[in-house]
Amino acid sequence: MEFSVKSGSPEKQRSACIVVGVFEPRRLSAIAEQLDEISEGYISNLLRRGDLEGKSGQMLLLHHVPNILSERVLLVGCGKERELDERQYRQIISKTINTLNETGSMEAVCFLSELHVKGRDTYWKVRQAVEATQDCLYSFNSLKTRKEEPRRPLRKIVFNVPTRRELPIGERAIAHGLGVSEGISTCKNVANMPPNICNPAYLAEQAKILENEYEKVSTHIVDEKEMEELGMSSYLAVGRGSVNESMMSVINYQGGEADQAPIVLVGKGLTFDSGGISIKPGEGMDEMKYDMGGAAAVLGAMHSLAELDLPINVIGVLAGCENMPDANAYRPGDILTTMSGQTVEVLNTDAEGRLVLCDALTYVERFEPEAVIDVATLTGACIVALGKHATGLMSSHNPLAHELLNASEQSGDRAWRLPLWDDYHEQLESPFADFTNLGGRAAGTITAACFLSKFTKKYNWAHLDIAGTAWRSGGKDKGSTGRPVNMLTQFLLNRSGAEQGE
Ligand code: BES
Numbered sequence: 001m002e003f004s005v006k007s008g009s010p011e012k013q014r015s016a017c018i019v020v021g022v023f024e025p026r027r028l029s030a031i032a033e034q035l036d037e038i039s040e041g042y043i044s045n046l047l048r049r050g051d052l053e054g055k056s057g058q059m060l061l062l063h064h065v066p067n068i069l070s071e072r073v074l075l076v077g078c079g080k081e082r083e084l085d086e087r088q089y090r091q092i093i094s095k096t097i098n099t100l101n102e103t104g105s106m107e108a109v110c111f112l113s114e115l116h117v118k119g120r121d122t123y124w125k126v127r128q129a130v131e132a133t134q135d136c137l138y139s140f141n142s143l144k145t146r147k148e149e150p151r152r153p154l155r156k157i158v159f160n161v162p163t164r165r166e167l168p169i170g171e172r173a174i175a176h177g178l179g180v181s182e183g184i185s186t187c188k189n190v191a192n193m194p195p196n197i198c199n200p201a202y203l204a205e206q207a208k209i210l211e212n213e214y215e216k217v218s219t220h221i222v223d224e225k226e227m228e229e230l231g232m233s234s235y236l237a238v239g240r241g242s243v244n245e246s247m248m249s250v251i252n253y254q255g256g257e258a259d260q261a262p263i264v265l266v267g268k269g270l271t272f273d274s275g276g277i278s279i280k281p282g283e284g285m286d287e288m289k290y291d292m293g294g295a296a297a298v299l300g301a302m303h304s305l306a307e308l309d310l311p312i313n314v315i316g317v318l319a320g321c322e323n324m325p326d327a328n329a330y331r332p333g334d335i336l337t338t339m340s341g342q343t344v345e346v347l348n349t350d351a352e353g354r355l356v357l358c359d360a361l362t363y364v365e366r367f368e369p370e371a372v373i374d375v376a377t378l379t380g381a382c383i384v385a386l387g388k389h390a391t392g393l394m395s396s397h398n399p400l401a402h403e404l405l406n407a408s409e410q411s412g413d414r415a416w417r418l419p420l421w422d423d424y425h426e427q428l429e430s431p432f433a434d435f436t437n438l439g440g441r442a443a444g445t446i447t448a449a450c451f452l453s454k455f456t457k458k459y460n461w462a463h464l465d466i467a468g469t470a471w472r473s474g475g476k477d478k479g480s481t482g483r484p485v486n487m488l489t490q491f492l493l494n495r496s497g498a499e500q501g502e
């Protein structure tokens with residue numbers, strides 16, 4: 001897709017389609033008004049006759065509107081003018097893109113970027129429009145033998161901005177939107193890949209691709225032999241039931257000074273989680289291929305970061321592993337010695353994510369990080385707590401938590417904080433080891449984070465539980481969402497001091 005910005009009036013556009021908003025009830029936006037005047041009331045006549053109410057997401061495609069140079073005019077319902085918020089804006093853009101893609105306009109000039117969205121500037125509106133477009137046009141069809149593609153797909157879109165002065169802002173928004181979208185698409189591609197293809201070695205290959213593509217990226221793959229030497233027995237135990245070797249990919253992006261402490265992102269990379277000996281019920285088990293969604297998001301954020309060429313140092317860790325039942329598998333009752341030296345009694349082999357992450361989190365101490373953020377499809381309990389709308393955020397460091405919530409708010413990639421009080425730790429007490437890997441039914445998301453917090457004392461740390469947000473379940477709509485690449489990249493953009501709004 002080709003994006004650009006322009007500052008022009010609607011009647012002067014010579015395009016396959018121009019896109020303008022109509023509010024409820026039957027009220028023309030300022031731009032639609034201009035078209036109406038030129039066309040001598042053609043549009044307002046249609047509205048009067050009841051062809052379009054203006055409800056959010058309604059579409060009416062017109063051909064050969066009198067005195068208009070463009071072939072088509074797409075009227076887009078935007079709901080009540082005063083109620084237009086961020087979520088609605090994104091939905092309207094998505095619907096518009098789908099309509100354009102299906103109705104043969106290969107290019108369009110879109111005036112929806114001039115709508116008033118409370119508290120949001122041109123930068124935000126253009127960037128969100130670019131991201132929503134790319135999100136909408138994504139499809140994963142590399143494994144289909146017959147690919148269904150529109151006959152005349154949308155190829156070029158111009159977003160209009162109110163004044164010429166805002167053109168550079170719009171251009172920056174496009175660059176950022178494209179950079180973020182690239183990472184989101186990388187995340188979706190690896191996450192959607194089936195587990196017979198996407199195993200820990202496949203994740204390592206993706207890391208290598210990044211290294212080959214970008215000069216500032218170098219990678220190191222920690223294999224089972226090196227894990228053994230490092231004492232990562234907990235991580236290794238989880239992978240022992242699988243024929244696929246565990247592999248931890250360490251991606252180093254050096255955009256800042258050599259002595260600048262890095263930000264470290266750690267992603268849970270269970271390329272399949274059967275539950276192991278504590279095996280999961282069969283229904284929907286295929287979706288546990290998405291248990292590497294954290295690693296996919298870290299890979300995606302590293303891709304965005306490299307694409308945007310940000311002047312900071314970031315290390316991304318993909319903790320690749322597969323959890324399978326087998327004669328050689330680890331079992332409930334086992335006591336493992338983690339890389340930190342602390343011992344864990346395994347009460348359930350399905351609480352494996354924390355056992356992999358704890359060693360990865362100890363491993364990254366060597367980088368003397370400025371901050372560490374782990375991203376994991378860690379607990380089903382997070383879906384119970386927050387549903388599929390928000391990522392769970394837990395942190396022992398208030399400023400870091402607020403920075404992430406801020407990034408979440410800016411990017412529209414929702415997150416909500418849960419507490420991480422000491423009170424919860426007693427749920428992990430064990431009679432035989434330092435603690436167990438199972439906190440019981442109450443507050444499962446928090447006790448999982450408490451477990452991780454025992455391994456993150458040497459740096460500022462935050463944990464993102466993406467169990468509910470990493471993918472969409474179900475029938476034909478199933479697929480990776482690419483979350484929370486946007487939030488992470490926004491956090492990195494903010495950290496690098498990149499200029500964004502006005
Ligand atoms: N990967 C799962 C968590 C999960 C389940 C994410 C469903 C998304 C959808 C994790 O490894 C797991 O199995 N967690 C257990 C923990 C329990 C045994 C303490 C869970 O959530 O049931």
Ligand code: MN
Nearest residue numbers: 273350351352
């Ligand atoms: Mn599990």
Ligand code: ZN
Nearest residue numbers: 270273291353
């Ligand atoms: Zn898991």
